[in-house]
Amino acid sequence: MSTTTAARFEIKSRSYLNPEGRLVGTPPAIVSDSDLLKRLYRMMVLVRTFDSKAIALQRTGQLGTYASCLGHEATHVAIGAAMMPEDVFFPMYREYGTQLWRGVHMEEILAFWGGDERGTAFRDQPLDFPWAVPIATQTLHAAGAALAFKLRSEKRVAVTVIGDGGTSQGDFYEALNAAGAFGLPVVFVIANNQWAISVPLKAQTACETLAQKAIAAGLPGIQVDGNDVLAVYEAVTEAVGRARTGGGASVIEALTYRLSDHTTADDARRYRSAAEVEDAQKKEPIGRLKRLLTARKLWSDEEEQALIQDCQRQVDAAVHAYQALGKPPRSDMFDYTFAELPESLQQERAQALAEEGSHHG
Amino acid sequence: MAKVALVEAVNLALARALADDPQVVLLGEDIGMNGGVFRATVGLQERFGPNRVLDTPLAESMIAGLAIGMAAMGMRPVAEIQFSGFIYPTIDQMINHAGRLRTRTRGRLSVPMVLRAPSGAGIHAPEHHSESNESLFAHMPGIRVVMPSSPTRAYGLLLAAIQDPDPVVFFEPTRLYRLNKQEVEDNGQPLPLDTCFVLREGHDLTFVSWGAMLHETLEAARLLAETERVSAEVIDLGTLSPIDYETILESVGRTGRLVIVHEAPRTAGLGAEVAAEVAERALYELEAPIMRVTGYDVVTPFFKLEHDFMPSVDRIRRAALQVLEP
Numbered sequence: 143m144s145t146t147t148a149a150r151f152e153i154k155s156r157s158y159l160n161p162e163g164r165l166v167g168t169p170p171a172i173v174s175d176s177d178l179l180k181r182l183y184r185m186m187v188l189v190r191t192f193d194s195k196a197i198a199l200q201r202t203g204q205l206g207t208y209a210s211c212l213g214h215e216a217t218h219v220a221i222g223a224a225m226m227p228e229d230v231f232f233p234m235y236r237e238y239g240t241q242l243w244r245g246v247h248m249e250e251i252l253a254f255w256g257g258d259e260r261g262t263a264f265r266d267q268p269l270d271f272p273w274a275v276p277i278a279t280q281t282l283h284a285a286g287a288a289l290a291f292k293l294r295s296e297k298r299v300a301v302t303v304i305g306d307g308g309t310s311q312g313d314f315y316e317a318l319n320a321a322g323a324f325g326l327p328v329v330f331v332i333a334n335n336q337w338a339i340s341v342p343l344k345a346q347t348a349c350e351t352l353a354q355k356a357i358a359a360g361l362p363g364i365q366v367d368g369n370d371v372l373a374v375y376e377a378v379t380e381a382v383g384r385a386r387t388g389g390g391a392s393v394i395e396a397l398t399y400r401l402s403d404h405t406t407a408d409d410a411r412r413y414r415s416a417a418e419v420e421d422a423q424k425k426e427p428i429g430r431l432k433r434l435l436t437a438r439k440l441w442s443d444e445e446e447q448a449l450i451q452d453c454q455r456q457v458d459a460a461v462h463a464y465q466a467l468g469k470p471p472r473s474d475m476f477d478y479t480f481a482e483l484p485e486s487l488q489q490e491r492a493q494a495l496a497e498e499g500s501h502h503g
Numbered sequence: 504m505a506k507v508a509l510v511e512a513v514n515l516a517l518a519r520a521l522a523d524d525p526q527v528v529l530l531g532e533d534i535g536m537n538g539g540v541f542r543a544t545v546g547l548q549e550r551f552g553p554n555r556v557l558d559t560p561l562a563e564s565m566i567a568g569l570a571i572g573m574a575a576m577g578m579r580p581v582a583e584i585q586f587s588g589f590i591y592p593t594i595d596q597m598i599n600h601a602g603r604l605r606t607r608t609r610g611r612l613s614v615p616m617v618l619r620a621p622s623g624a625g626i627h628a629p630e631h632h633s634e635s636n637e638s639l640f641a642h643m644p645g646i647r648v649v650m651p652s653s654p655t656r657a658y659g660l661l662l663a664a665i666q667d668p669d670p671v672v673f674f675e676p677t678r679l680y681r682l683n684k685q686e687v688e689d690n691g692q693p694l695p696l697d698t699c700f701v702l703r704e705g706h707d708l709t710f711v712s713w714g715a716m717l718h719e720t721l722e723a724a725r726l727l728a729e730t731e732r733v734s735a736e737v738i739d740l741g742t743l744s745p746i747d748y749e750t751i752l753e754s755v756g757r758t759g760r761l762v763i764v765h766e767a768p769r770t771a772g773l774g775a776e777v778a779a780e781v782a783e784r785a786l787y788e789l790e791a792p793i794m795r796v797t798g799y800d801v802v803t804p805f806f807k808l809e810h811d812f813m814p815s816v817d818r819i820r821r822a823a824l825q826v827l828e829p
Contacts, residue, residue, distance in 0.1 A: 286572020316565035
């Protein structure tokens, strides 16, 4: 018998900003970009302000089921900041930080969870896909878009986010494999928040990391602290840059924690301990970035007060716009089914509109 | 003008689309160097290059999902599913995304893709190669389902499907791939979608069918004329969703009798849909109950029994005689 090592792999894990807000090791380039650091911070605070308002709207019957992004702000906002406007984003369903960075409006997010398709029309974001509620399907759309970019020799990148549970789906493996086989300009970010509704990571997979799922597809995979905005920004910037210059796809596992229930329809107390959540709370992303900014004298109490007021004002305006939206016309159900409405649907439409006008509608 | 079989007409249409529109890209398993397991794409990679005719890894959900992403970015992907029983992994992508994207983005994004797949039994193929699954896709909003029944219609309808701004599932009856040759003019002209084709005019009864079953249906109509002096109209549905009911209702209004023939299993098959619509809208013009001649509600048998499963000329003929009974 002859046994040799056919291949050898390892997964690196990277972080710069520890939970106390102190830099560890050699800092990344972004640390010297004070302006960008402050923009990231402002957006993270805006997203959290929005998120807590959205939950309050749901609790008071003014919004449907809502998926909170509490705790994911660093991962989501850093992805948005690392992408170019002409790139395309393929979200799962709680990446508001990325979306707000890319021009999606808060009232559109509310409209989506408020049961209104005008929320996915994205009036100022023509390219990005809307939320993908069926798990992992969006990873294939990202690969498909990347294939289009590659075939047309466009220097554009598709970026998609998937959860830890999503990495158990076949579509995820198929997307990674296609990205490797075709050498596609796509970046897969796994937002590993430790819980797929009630299923903890340990029950989801026997893998030590989710980043290593890249290995089987022949892609580079890296793990980063997903609550460290510097680490996520650097990793995504690197991956997007590599993809844009013909270097192919990458997988980034961002380690974070879902501090909220899965959605407002969920009660996480049924399956996880308060102690675990309390512990995770100490590692949340916004406080540590604020501590860094403060220590570097980039942020003052006055700026903080002004930011909180500004975020509140923006969120209130978005809520107002959402509430003023009203019900869409019944005809909207029909009018976007096909580019041109077929005869049989024209008849259904006419009937539905006639009934709407009658007492029995 | 060359005489070509249905599979060659598909090839001609694909070549024409590739030549006319740089956004058209073919993708699928073994479609490049190998030219497809049924040879529908033979010679196309050689002619248009590996960036227009792509051999993909072996995963059907991936093929559909990639096509959706490409189409939303403005390409016109034409994806091939290798065998009819392999199409089911695409259902999630087709129903949850291909058919919904235009609606849920209020027209901001759309999915001008074609999913080509073989359909039906009758070619002595292995298990999972002989299914008729058109009604699964016809039930999906936002998706067109098309099935040609001749080389001419394969050419024209496939061009129309590729040019259509919305997703189309295009079923190719494998039994017809090489059955009859027809003169097909490679003129780049699409045939209309959402429209039935009247293949034979008649006044005693109306047959509605699609795909390979039109072969048996036309033969039954010929025999009925020859031996029973019955004049049967034969309508090819062409587009199976949405259905052109006006042509069917006009015909049934004249003949008063309707027999629907399809190879797929009976229950919740498209025949039920056609029958229900005609009953709702033209019951008082009918002179006999509507009849369906279909595959049975059984697992598609292995090929030794496949001809016992598929409606025969005789079964169709007998159904016609039954509705013609005074």
